[in-house]
Amino acid sequence: MALGILVWTLCQSPLLSAGEVEFIGKPSGDQAAVLLGRRHHPPLGKFILFCQVNAAGRMERCLFQADGRMTEYEAGALKLAGYFQVAPISKSGEVVAGRWITIPIRLTDVGEEIEPATDPDQPSSSSSSSSGFVAP
Numbered sequence: 001m002a003l004g005i006l007v008w009t010l011c012q013s014p015l016l017s018a019g020e021v022e023f024i025g026k027p028s029g030d031q032a033a034v035l036l037g038r039r040h041h042p043p044l045g046k047f048i049l050f051c052q053v054n055a056a057g058r059m060e061r062c063l064f065q066a067d068g069r070m071t072e073y074e075a076g077a078l079k080l081a082g083y084f085q086v087a088p089i090s091k092s093g094e095v096v097a098g099r100w101i102t103i104p105i106r107l108t109d110v111g112e113e114i115e116p117a118t119d120p121d122q123p124s125s126s127s128s129s130s131s132g133f134v135a136p
Helices: 002-012 029-035 068-083
Strands: 023-025 045-053 059-066 100-107
Touching: 029 068, 045 068, 059 068, 068 100
Parallel strands: none
Antiparallel strands: 045 059, 045 100
């Protein structure tokens, strides 16, 4: 049912990528480590959150997509979504409230120097966290 809602919504307005918006709030690496249960056994991999942006710029109605080995982190990832907040206007000047956004998350070795990504396979210019949590 949720997938059907997402598909219908995407037909109504194009999906925003994380690179099209300004993040004014996001979880710290430590918050992500706690929510994802990564304190002692950090998993490596990536997942994507698909969320609808509310009027306050917060994420809601989120869906989780990952490969098989990452699916055990779904509950923590959905809680993590609540820490993200975006500016009310996209970088191109569009209102973001009510739009759906993709937020790629990459989990890396703790302490590994890797830059956050707006696309899970492409680096961007944001800074990384010592906890191994990488987000836009």
